[in-house]
Amino acid sequence: MTDIRSTPAGSIPPVNPAPVGLDAVVPFQIDALDARGRAVLLGDALDGILARHDYPEPVARLLGEMTVLTVLLGTSLKFEGKFIVQAQTDGPVSLLVVDFVTPGTVRAYARFDEGAVDAAVAAGHARPEDLLGTGTLALTVDQGAYMNRYQGIVQLDGASLEEIARNYFRQSEQIPTELRLAVGRLSVRGDDGSMRQFWRAGGIVAQFLPDAPERMGATDLHPGEAPEGVEIPTLEDDDAWSEVKALVGTVDDDELIDEGVGVHALLFRLFHERGVRVFDAQDIREKCTCTRDKVAGVLASLSDEDVAEATRDGKITITCEFCSTVYEFAPGDAKT
Incomplete structure (x- = not known):
């Protein structure tokens, strides 16, 4: 465990706190805000998956987002086995599957209609939520042949994967959760002058876990249409959780995928005024289980x-x- 909270606001930490590189999930905790979470920057583990299939860029970005989400969630579960996230949709990308096998291997693939993807791009509808359309997202914990599977299902309704994940935690886990996901394709010029492109993806998830359960209270999901005159109850967020959400909301895509920033420096930027502790990282690598x-x-x-x-x-x-x-x-x- 490393404490990176001791430097004044706005300063640069005098000691680099055992930084991690690519393909490592870093758990963290902010005691002053009753929050904890995980952050990751994927490199070769993701690049190997996407480069091998040569997906169209919008499809690769979508699968990259889901891979980051699966890795963040899978490494938070205390079990031995497989965590599977699968999206089945009526959109141009009809199927996404990401398998995470404990303690830290991942594989993924996508099925899509190439013509429909090209048409969506030409029409300016290439956002991940446009390509998914509507359907279901299933999250399955498989602990082997002699254990019951646990599965949670959430509707895909045209929202982003970030928003869908928030709804999943709100419905199934009842834990206030905030997250950010980003995928980017970077270019590097080699010694021979040629350009090489590779994929990077980053993500951060934070959850509110105070000792007093009543501080986690939240309203139910909006029921949709309600009779005229019926007021939908609202509940203000706890101040600590409001601060966590606001800080996570300041993270932009470039910060999440920038190797020059890295996970530890990003967490320091976000939470050093409140004090953030980071714990031992879990390495992630690409590995298929087929034989x-x-x-x-x-x-x-x-x-x-x-x-x-x-x-x-x-x-x-x-x-x-x-x-x-x-x-x-x-x-x-x-x-x-």
Whole structure:
């Protein structure tokens, strides 16, 4: 644990508090504001996922946002197993899947209609919420074959992933939560003069957890249309939580993805006047869980008709949607 609260407001910390680099989630706590959270800057772990698939830029940004969200949430859960975030929609991007496996590996992929994405971009509707449309976002905790799955579902209704995540915590966890997500594509000129592009994504999530439960009180979600004359009750935020939300709201996209800033410096900028403690980071890396044996197991469950339909030129070829690894089988292998 590192305390980075001792320097005066507006000053630069005299000692760099054991900074972390890319692909590491940093838990933090602000005791004076009864808040804690996590922050991350993803580098190679995300760049490997997006570069391998060569997604159109708007699709890559959307999948990047969901990967950051999954990593932030997955590393906060105290369990062994898999945390899966899946969006199914009627929009140009019909499916997003991100798997986080404890303690720190991630994989992800997207399905989309290329023509619909191009049309949305041409029409100026390339925001993540435009590409998602409406549908559902499912968050699943899978602790293995001998444990029950836990699943939370929230509606996708044209809002951003940030707002959808806030609604999820409000409905399911009943914990006041604020977060910011950002994805960017950076360019670096090599020694030979060529330009290389790579992806970076950052995020921060903060939650209000006071000792007195009544301080966490919040109104229910708006019920929609109400009879004329009916007042919808409102409840003012606790002052401490209002301050946390305001500070997190000042973070811009460039700060979240800037390696020159980094997670520790960002947290210092935001909370040093109140005192912020950071804890040991959790490293994140890209890793797919597919194997030839797992794919063969799926083939063994197919009917003879499905095997015949999947056979081309005397073989069955299956490509992992996550990591693009190609597996080839003879038709007879499907029944072994």
